[in-house]
Every structure is written in structure tokens, then in C-alpha cells.
Amino acid sequence: MARLILLNKPYGVICQFSPSPPHRCLADLLAQPGVYPAGRLDTDSEGLLLLTDSGPLQAKIADPQHKLPKTYWVQVEGAPSDADLAPLRRGVDLGDFVTRPAEVRIIAEPAGLWARTPPVRFRAAIPTTWLEIIIREGKNRQVRRMTAKVGYPTLRLIRYAIGDYTLDGLSPESWRELHVAAPAAIRQRGDEAARGRPKQRGRRGPNKAR
Template sequence: MARLILFNKPYGVLSQFTPEGRWQGLRDHLSVPGVYAAGRLDADSEGLLILTDDGPLQSRIADPRHKLPKTYWAQVEGVPNEADLEPLRRGVDLGDFVTRPAALRLIDAPAGLWPRTPPIRFRASIPTAWIELTINEGKNRQVRRMTAKIGFPTLRLIRAAVGEWTLGALQPGEWMEQHV
């Protein structure tokens, strides 16, 4: 039976056990031997990181060929309208690749959202909005690059779900184990 860890990765933590420079590693939050991250989140992104001790399961979760949907909550600078979001629904050219179409919608700030440490920059003259975005790929800094491409840079990015697994009520640094 495989072990599966659902971890709410805080801001400033790498998706590896070893810390580097100013960033913490997973070992600063998890003391579960023999598990490895199935995919990654940048240090400046938060939310669901899945770890497992099962190599084939790790590959199935992380490999874009399996097209597991990944859902993110992105707080963006500015307030996009539906027409602004339409390019993301069709796919956008980021220079090195064209994204697959994304499912997305404007949302209110997610319920139960924890404060980020450090907080995002606040500018009274520039409003922000939240977008829920689901993609079936996950290239380096993809969501941030997508929102910037349409003129709404991401200020805060939280992964809420990967496939059937969700963040649920886990707070930053909390984790729960499942057996699959």
C-alpha cells in the first residue's frame, strides 16, 4: 500500500527536502522518511504539494502526459473582465510554448484563506482580484506567466487541487497522510 502525503506548502519553502539560501526545505516541516514530491511548486507559491513513496504513482501525478488537472487560486494585480480572460481559455503563446486551454473564472477571495507571511505588496491605487484557474500541464512558472501575458500579474498563487486531491482545510505547514 502506497503512502500519500497531502501537504500545504507555505510561502518560502522549496519542493525539496534540502533548504537552499533563504528558502526552507520540506524537512523543516515534514518528518516523513521515504517520500518524495510528486511535482513541484515554486518557493514563492503556496498550497497543495503531494508526496509519495510509490514511484509509479509519483510519475502518474507529476507527468504532464497523464493530464491530471491542477487548480490554482491566483490573486492578480488589477481586475480582469471576461474578455481579458478569454485568451487563457483558448491558450496563449508564452514564447517557448503555447499553453493548452485553461478553465477559469473570477472568484471571491477563497474561504478560510490564511494570511501570507510576508504579505503581498499592497497598493491602495491598484485593486486586485482572484481567479480560479485549472490547467492540465504545469511548466515552470506557467500560471504566473499566463496572467502576466494578459496584463494581470500574479501577486499570490495557491494550488488548491491536483486531480482528485484537494487542499481541504489544511493550513500552511500542515499535512495529512492517506494510503492508496
């Protein structure tokens, strides 16, 4: 069985265990040796981060080829209409790549949402809108670039879910641990790769698949 940790990463925490002043790092939130992030979350973004001690499970979660849906709650500047968001559903050209079609809808502010520290800076004369955006990629700052492309800059970004795993029951900085099995297909590929490599001597590192 693999360990899988669900962490609600706050704003301003860098997605690594090694110190990086002036930002806090993951080691400031949980003392769990041998687990590593499965994918990343920008320092100025909040929400669900998955960590595991299993290399195959890490690949399954993080590799875009598996098309695992990632759900974001996004507060944008302005009041887009449904038609304004249509380009996101078709895919938009961000210059270095064209996004896959996203699922996008306007939502009410999520219930029970915590205050961000520091708070979002608003412009008094401009309204804001909450969106739910589901993508199956994970390019650098992709969601922020997508909303800016259609004219509605992101003010706050919270990752609510990765696949079936969600933030439900997790306050900022809190986490819970699950024990899950790596998918059979991923285990099989790992076994095949291992058979093609010479045997390693010595103690296994902490990020070996269990």
C-alpha cells in the first residue's frame, strides 16, 4: 500500500520541503519524511496538494498523459458572461501551447471559505466573480493565464479537487493520510522497467514505490 497525504496548502507556502526564505515551505506544515508532492501548486495559489511515498502513484497523479481532472475555484476580476467563458471551453492559445477544452461555470462564492492571508486586493468599482474550472493538464500558471487571456484576471485561486480527492474537511495547513494501492497498470510498467535495470545494492531510498 502507498501513503497518500491530502494537504490544504495555504497562500504563500512554496511547494517544496527545503527552506526558501521568505516563504514558508512544506516542512513547516507537516513532518512526514519520505513523502513528496505529486504535482505542484504555485506559491500564490491555495488548496489541495497530494503527497505520496510511491513513485508510480506520484506519476499517475502528476503526469498530464493520465488526464486526471483538477478542479479549481477561481475568483476573477470582473463579471464575465457565459459567452465570455466559451473560449475556455474550446481551448485557448496561450502562445507556447493551446489548452485542452476546460469545463467552466460561474458559481457562488464557495460556502465556508476561509479568509486568505494576506487578503485579496480589490478595486472598489470593479465586481468579482467566482468560477469553477476543471482542467486535465497542469502547465505552469495555466489557470491564471487562461482567465487573463479572456480578459478576466485571477485574483484568488484554490484547487478544490484532484480526481476524486477533495479539500472537504480540511482547513488551511491541515492534512489527512490515506493508504491506497497504486493502479495495476502503473505497477506493471514499474515492474517492467525494474526488470530492465541492473539490481541495486544497499538501502532503498524514501521515494521508492511500496
